[in-house]
Amino acid sequence: MADMESFREAVTAWAAGGPGDPARESAARLPVRAVVLLEGPSDAAAVGALAASRGRDLAAEGVCVLPMGGAMSVGRFARLLGPLGLGLRLTGLCDEAERGYYARALDRAGAARGRFFVCAADLEDELIRALGVARVRELVRAEGDLRALETFLRQPAQRGRTAQQQLRRFLGTKKGRKIRYGRVLVEALDPDSTPAPLDGLLTSL
Numbered sequence: 259m260a261d262m263e264s265f266r267e268a269v270t271a272w273a274a275g276g277p278g279d280p281a282r283e284s285a286a287r288l289p290v291r292a293v294v295l296l297e298g299p300s301d302a303a304a305v306g307a308l309a310a311s312r313g314r315d316l317a318a319e320g321v322c323v324l325p326m327g328g329a330m331s332v333g334r335f336a337r338l339l340g341p342l343g344l345g346l347r348l349t350g351l352c353d354e355a356e357r358g359y360y361a362r363a364l365d366r367a368g369a370a371r372g373r374f375f376v377c378a379a380d381l382e383d384e385l386i387r388a389l390g391v392a393r394v395r396e397l398v399r400a401e402g403d404l405r406a407l408e409t410f411l412r413q414p415a416q417r418g419r420t421a422q423q424q425l426r427r428f429l430g431t432k433k434g435r436k437i438r439y440g441r442v443l444v445e446a447l448d449p450d451s452t453p454a455p456l457d458g459l460l461t462s463l
Contacts, residue, residue: 261434262317295350340367384453
């Protein structure tokens, strides 16, 4: 939805030091009721793909899926959007290493704790475990990336890593690849194999 994209852009500009009025006006006009705080666009692609697979249009429901450009930005976005700012409901998805950032940010913003969902390592790791290594390799082949994967696996740095660790590293080796596979891997999931953090996030909205 174009209007939700405008709100997302206005919030991002506000968080970068711009004026807040465009975001306030856009939030009231839509209206926006909740914001999903995500580290980056690959997470947003996965959330969007899962919502679509379940017949949901989050933008139409008043939910803004917001990639922040890094987990350490969560405090700034939570302050602007949460109870002390626009008064929107906040939730999110983060890696285990980022749990502390999210917990402190939501606490300082006056938001309820425990409203975010944590991946054991990261979302790519969750998706690879849910699908299995063999299925992910099939998807890599279908996407035309098998030769690139095989070249990557011959690198000395990959020796000693598990197949799952190697695939996870591979997805981050080229700009845009994590975003594309965020969608591809989610679309390949069986309904009952969705990783718990991703399922919990969508169910909570």
